[in-house]
Amino acid sequence: MANSFKQLAEEAEEQFPQAPAEVEHKLMGSVRVTQLVGNVVELYLPRMLDVLRSLFSPIDAPPIRDIKLPLEGDTDPTNHRSGPHDAERDEAQA
Amino acid sequence: MVIFATVPTFCTIRTDGQTTAFVKPSFSSHPSRSRSASANQHSDTELIQKYLSTRESAYFQVLYQRYSGKVYSKCISLLKDEVLAKDAAQEIFTKIFLNLAKFGERSKFSTWVYSITYNYCIDYLRKRKKETKLFSSEADDAPDVVEEVPDTALLEMEVKRLKVVLEKIPEGDKAVLLMKYQDDLSIKEIAQSLDKTESAIKMKIKRAKHKAQTVYRTIFTD
Numbered sequence: 666m667a668n669s670f671k672q673l674a675e676e677a678e679e680q681f682p683q684a685p686a687e688v689e690h691k692l693m694g695s696v697r698v699t700q701l702v703g704n705v706v707e708l709y710l711p712r713m714l715d716v717l718r719s720l721f722s723p724i725d726a727p728p729i730r731d732i733k734l735p736l737e738g739d740t741d742p743t744n745h746r747s748g749p750h751d752a753e754r755d756e757a758q759a
Numbered sequence: 760m761v762i763f764a765t766v767p768t769f770c771t772i773r774t775d776g777q778t779t780a781f782v783k784p785s786f787s788s789h790p791s792r793s794r795s796a797s798a799n800q801h802s803d804t805e806l807i808q809k810y811l812s813t814r815e816s817a818y819f820q821v822l823y824q825r826y827s828g829k830v831y832s833k834c835i836s837l838l839k840d841e842v843l844a845k846d847a848a849q850e851i852f853t854k855i856f857l858n859l860a861k862f863g864e865r866s867k868f869s870t871w872v873y874s875i876t877y878n879y880c881i882d883y884l885r886k887r888k889k890e891t892k893l894f895s896s897e898a899d900d901a902p903d904v905v906e907e908v909p910d911t912a913l914l915e916m917e918v919k920r921l922k923v924v925l926e927k928i929p930e931g932d933k934a935v936l937l938m939k940y941q942d943d944l945s946i947k948e949i950a951q952s953l954d955k956t957e958s959a960i961k962m963k964i965k966r967a968k969h970k971a972q973t974v975y976r977t978i979f980t981d
Contacts, residue, residue: 669918699857
């Protein structure tokens, strides 16, 4: 059975085989921007949240070099070592 | 001896005896172009799956090239303005791109694309004209008084005359006739697309056919 609607569509497609180039240009531009934003959100947002959390955390963790390690058999907390340099200093003092 | 070596992304180095030159890349040497050429052989569904798994825009670009002409010509036909049609085509493809993951393969991809196209254009016309009667429930609920027009009366109409008739009937009626007879959308698909019940769409099509035949008789048989 003939279908004039289909013929009408074919005529329209012959007249406009593609949308104007500027449509594709703008569309692919926004596709790339969307993909970029998606990648940024996917890759960096979780890390950013960690950074912000550590920045605004109420408890300040002491730097590692200030942590004093207890010596074996030493019960006096003032003698606790804070790192490898302390051992060298002890030797120099001896 | 001529040696061709492809350097990542954009240029080709040709070493010809003593001379070495940077050669402007050909279309086939560009990675996305060559991927696009091979992607052309895939079906719509395969392209969507490949895009979703790789996020490579070349796959979406092939889908765009397949349907942009059809979508654009439908926009021009319904909106009757080239500038509006360009904006509409861009909006429609952006919507398609953002919702690709939601395309559930319940229907053909083309059906889904056309549904979005008609929906967008009808919404636009409704907003612009504030024409509540474009798809009013009042008209849908009205008693069935129109005579049934056989499909052949429209399908076998001369193309030039059909074009004139479609220009004379309201956009809502034109859209449902195009959806049914040009794009082969089922009653259920049209109803889902326009957010109406199936019986309302059946009634709408019946009335649209009647209006088209009345316009045809008025213009061409006098």
